[in-house]
Amino acid sequence: MTKARKALLEVLKTSEEPVSASHLIKHPSIRFDQATVYRNLHYLEEQGMADSFILHCTEHGTERYYSYRNREDASHHHWFHCQICHRFIDLGDCRYDEQLSRWEQAYGFTVCDHTFFLTGLCKACKSSTASAN
């Protein structure tokens, strides 16, 4: 495992929320070229050590966000994204396995991946925006 990969994995592992490539590129412990960052994020995801999804946010535009994934347990999380403060809230482990296999049986397809996330206003931003009445 190269230095770049170790460094990226470390940031993902210790991050509370999904992080974008641009965020990683600016991160002090990631002193690698953007191409290296992108290439290794792909690598980590291929190896089952990271998860990602694409989200559009008014402030940061359309970007892919990555989070650490333990190769052992197959679990991944889903997230809520606040449109004001742009923070993520962890909704916990994915609970869609059953629903997915029901769909697989109903339609005959095989699901390789799924994307699910919420966007809206978090509790804090809702109250600070309430002044707009």
Add this chain to the structure above:
Amino acid sequence: MTKARKALLEVLKTSEEPVSASHLIKHPSIRFDQATVYRNLHYLEEQGMADSFILHCTEHGTERYYSYRNREDASHHHWFHCQICHRFIDLGDCRYDEQLSRWEQAYGFTVCDHTFFLTGLCKACKSSTASAN
């Protein structure tokens, strides 16, 4: 309602699956500049006449896909996308309302939008790929 908007809405209305901006731009009945297409897709979505989500596919890259939405009934659909033939399969009306309000209560946030879709191999592509054994 301008000609461009009418034309776009007509294509969305008659399309069986979500369509991307690039697809619309190439569509014979859409003889408008790409900027006009993009601007009006935003407009239609703002007005509640269209729905969209961003999906990355190996053949077409990362693009936003639009589908017609009836302003009256709030329903929208979710989709499965085949990674081989790149067609969409309609999974029917969204059934996440309850789950979303449970989350809203648990976390105190307000959900404005959500994204959900599946990717994988459709029935037909699975069998034609079976030769890879």
Add this chain to the structure above:
DNA sequence: AATAATTTGCGAATGACTTGCAAATATGAG
């Protein structure tokens, strides 16, 4: 029909992500 407001087309810009290639680093056989 005349005027004001909105929309269009064009061309150039933006920003995320990718690629080619030579230099640098990791791997691993001896």
Add this chain to the structure above:
DNA sequence: CTCATATTTGCAAGTCATTCGCAAATTATT
């Protein structure tokens, strides 16, 4: 530990979807 091979890195230049500025054209108002 060392040389040879395979892989990865940095750099600079692309791609590609999407956006923007602005003048001309269209639509809505009066």
